[in-house]
Amino acid sequence: MKLDILFENDLFIALNKPSGMLSIPDRIQSEPSMKDFLIAKYGQIFTVHRLDKDTSGIIVFAKDEVTHKALSQLFEGRAVEKYYLGLVNGTLMNERDTINIGIMEHPARNGTMVTNAKGKPSITDYEVLENFRIYSWLQFQIHTGRTHQIRVHMKYIGHSIVCDAIYGDGKPVLISALKKNFNLAKKEEEERPILGRLGLHSYKLKFELHGETYHLEAEPPKDLRALLQQLRKWKKG
Incomplete structure (x- = not known):
């Protein structure tokens, strides 16, 4: 696999993780993870944080134990600015707001x-950032790093992330839902979704390490950009 490297130095490497790939191996080693590919390339690599399998975007790995400890402390100590972009269902009441409620493991699931x-x-x-009535394009900044935090918080306020099968309806986004006169191509038996994966992307990280400030950024992938283009066309009508 070709790694999409955003930044690399002697201390750490920042990559643009594709949706559908594990950040680190799961308990049963069910499939290759991003960390597996890095170990194959560098020999040793250290996990600093992780992204959900279906979330795309920036992820950082340390190259040595000292850097691993320093970066882990930054992430755990809320000293890293973390921004995400995401598509949610519906129109939000407030253009901007803060969601502040605790998160815990589900007692049964x-x-x-x-x-x-x-x-x-x-x-x-x-x-x-943009309101398409049936969907809204948002920027998130998370000040804590709980598992599934954005997904859980958006469910809490009634606007789940698009295509979220755990905290939302999991329904894919179809062009036929946007275009009145949509006709399926003759060679296709059923419509292929324009987006069938979690509509969430880790967009920007900012932190200071050993006196140097790092600004890391990953443009949303092709599928999200294509969907936004279609939504803008549909909105203009």
């Missing part, structure tokens, strides 16, 4: 999280 006042403190800021 393994690997699933739920909002709860007794959960770990979790803070997400959001800002609406």
Whole structure:
């Protein structure tokens, strides 16, 4: 696999992870992860943070134990500015707001999280960048790093991330839902979704390490850009 390297020096490497790939190996080694590919290339690599399998975007790995400890402390100590872009269902009441409610593991569903006042403190800021009525394109800044944080918080306020099968309806985005006179191509038996994966992208990281400030940025992938283009056309009508 060809790695999409955004930045690399002697201390760490930042990559643009594709949707559908594990950040690190799962418990049963069910499929290759991004970390596996890095180990094959560098010999040793250290996990600093992770992204959900279906989330695309920036992820950072350390190249040595000292850097790993320093970066891990930055992430855990809320000293990293973390921004995401995402498409959510519906129109939000507020153009920008802060969601501040705890998150904990679901008591009955393994690997699933739920909002709860007794959960770990979790803070997400959001800002609406574009409103398409049935969908909205948002920028998020997370001040904590809980599992599935943005996804859980957006479910909590009733605007789940598009195509989220765990915290939303999981329905793919179809062109036929946007175009009145949509006709399926003769050679196709059923419509292929314009987006069939979680509509969430890790967009920007900013942090200071050993006196140097790093600004890392990953443009949204082709599928999200294509969907936004279609939504803008549909909005103009």
